[in-house]
Amino acid sequence: xxxxxxxxxxxxxxxxxxxxxxxxxxxxxxxxxxxxxxxxxxxxxxxxxxxxxxxxxxxxxxxxxxxxxxxxxxxxxxxxxxxxxxxxxxxxxxxxxxxxxxxxxxxxxxxxxx
Amino acid sequence: xxxxxxxxxxxxxxxxxxxxxxxxxxxxxxxxxxxxxxxxxxxxxxxxxxxxxxxxxxxxxxxxxxxxxxxxxxxxxxxxxxxxxxxxxxxxxxxxxxxxxxxxxxxxxxxxx
Numbered sequence: 001x002x003x004x005x006x007x008x009x010x011x012x013x014x015x016x017x018x019x020x021x022x023x024x025x026x027x028x029x030x031x032x033x034x035x036x037x038x039x040x041x042x043x044x045x046x047x048x049x050x051x052x053x054x055x056x057x058x059x060x061x062x063x064x065x066x067x068x069x070x071x072x073x074x075x076x077x078x079x080x081x082x083x084x085x086x087x088x089x090x091x092x093x094x095x096x097x098x099x100x101x102x103x104x105x106x107x108x109x110x111x112x113x114x
Numbered sequence: 115x116x117x118x119x120x121x122x123x124x125x126x127x128x129x130x131x132x133x134x135x136x137x138x139x140x141x142x143x144x145x146x147x148x149x150x151x152x153x154x155x156x157x158x159x160x161x162x163x164x165x166x167x168x169x170x171x172x173x174x175x176x177x178x179x180x181x182x183x184x185x186x187x188x189x190x191x192x193x194x195x196x197x198x199x200x201x202x203x204x205x206x207x208x209x210x211x212x213x214x215x216x217x218x219x220x221x222x223x224x225x226x227x
Binding site for chain 1: 214
């Protein structure tokens with residue numbers, strides 16, 4: 001069983017388009033995250049939700065908008081895609097017991113903007 | 115600002131050798147230090163983690179050494195195997211906060227037979 005799943009796995013699109021990436025976790029975790037990994041493999045936190053409430057909102061362009069319909073899902077919508085958005089986007093989840101816990105990452109969505 | 119600095123950037127080790135990756139952090143509020151392992155085409159996965167109440171933690175061939183006064187911690191891979199070839203990320207964060215982890219830039223380890 002896949003713990004954290006993302007769709008699609010690959011996304012190739014033209015500049016200016018709007019696209020969404022979906023994430024689902026079946027671990028019963030309360031907290032979900034979106035990370036961006038650039039071509040140099042640097043992992044940067046973008047957003048974090050705890051029980052559908054936004055708790056981390058890093059300095060990312062407002063073209064990126066996360067949506068959490070329930071605590072098992074966290075989607076990422078990107079408007080007006082730019083070349084610099086090309087990266088691998090990882091969703092992750094963690095329990096929210098007492099303090100920091102292991103984050104479980106999805107397989108990633110490879111976005112290429114042409 | 116890079117809160118966690120990782121070195122070296124890449125490492126080539128012979129099979130059976132020891133791989134050592136170092137990390138330095140700046141924020142004294144950090145008290146949770148995990149290492150994540152990422153294989154090509156996959157997401158990162160937790161390998162081992164330490165909290166500063168101990169100076170060393172060992173799990174199989176993987177050991178974290180922690181030096182609180184120097185604000186440094188390192189990952190040692192003993193008896194390195196070709197299957198250990200991956201990118202390794204150190205991370206750090208406060209145990210009690212908003213679950214935010216600061217990741218290092220990653221270190222690519224290649225173990226040659």
